[in-house]
Amino acid sequence: MDCHYEFLRMPFGMMNSGTTLTRAVKKLLCGMDNGQPNIVNWDDSQERAYNSLKVAVTSKPVLQFPDVNKRFVLRTDASDRGLGAALMQENEGTLFPVVYASKKLIDRERKYSVTEREALAIVWGVKKFSLYLYGTVFILQTDHGTLQFLNAAKFDSPRIMRWALALQVYNFDVQYIKGSENVGADYLSRIE
Known part of the structure; x- marks a missing residue:
């Protein structure tokens, strides 16, 4: 045609x-x-x-209304161009998106190491969706293995240590997921 x-x-x-x-x-x-x-x-x-x-x-996946009685799942990712975040909730055994967000990196942020950009994505995503996340227990999913210990590890980067301290007011469990499972946040981090 x-x-x-x-x-x-x-x-x-x-x-x-x-x-x-x-x-x-x-x-x-x-x-x-x-x-x-x-x-x-x-x-x-x-x-x-x-x-x-x-x-x-x-059809699925369609954005769902947030349910304050259910646990939130935050997926974040970073690329060399931007940050992406997907706030999700489980409904009938399937994770559905509640809201998506993306942000273009400024020149200074583009110079961060991969780990620092991934940590920035987490901090930015948590702050972006703090209305939903503050005062709740949520799951933070990242495809960057080093950051799965964000709550407990000491990092060489003073920047990441400051961000880890800033996140202490939030109550979350960090889960590592494969990059292939982090589709929404990964896509959003690459939008130009």
Whole structure:
């Protein structure tokens, strides 16, 4: 199918449904104008594509409302360009996102070591979502093995030690996860 439609940036690039969404949008938009601007031909194939697009956008993972009675899970990640964080909660055995956030690194922060950038992502993520996390016990998941001991270890970096002290007002357990499981936060840390 010849089509002039394409995403400049995938709105759901971190999810598997992105390809489903792309196919549905292409089916919906391609061929509708018959080469004539501002004229749209809507038929059964566009209606089916529209309905599949609605399903793709509203299918899991969909943002959930936060439930203060459930434990939060914060996933953070850093790249050489930015930071990403995903605040999640479990619902019926599956982790669902509550809110996502990303931040572009400034020049000074880009010079930090990998461990310092990962620690910065944790501090930034905890502060970003402090409204949800302060006064609760939450799980902090990181794919940077060194930081799984953030609560107990002494670090050579004075910067990381200061950040670890700043986090002491929060009550959290640190869990190491594989980078392949940290999809949302990883994707958000790489957005330009």
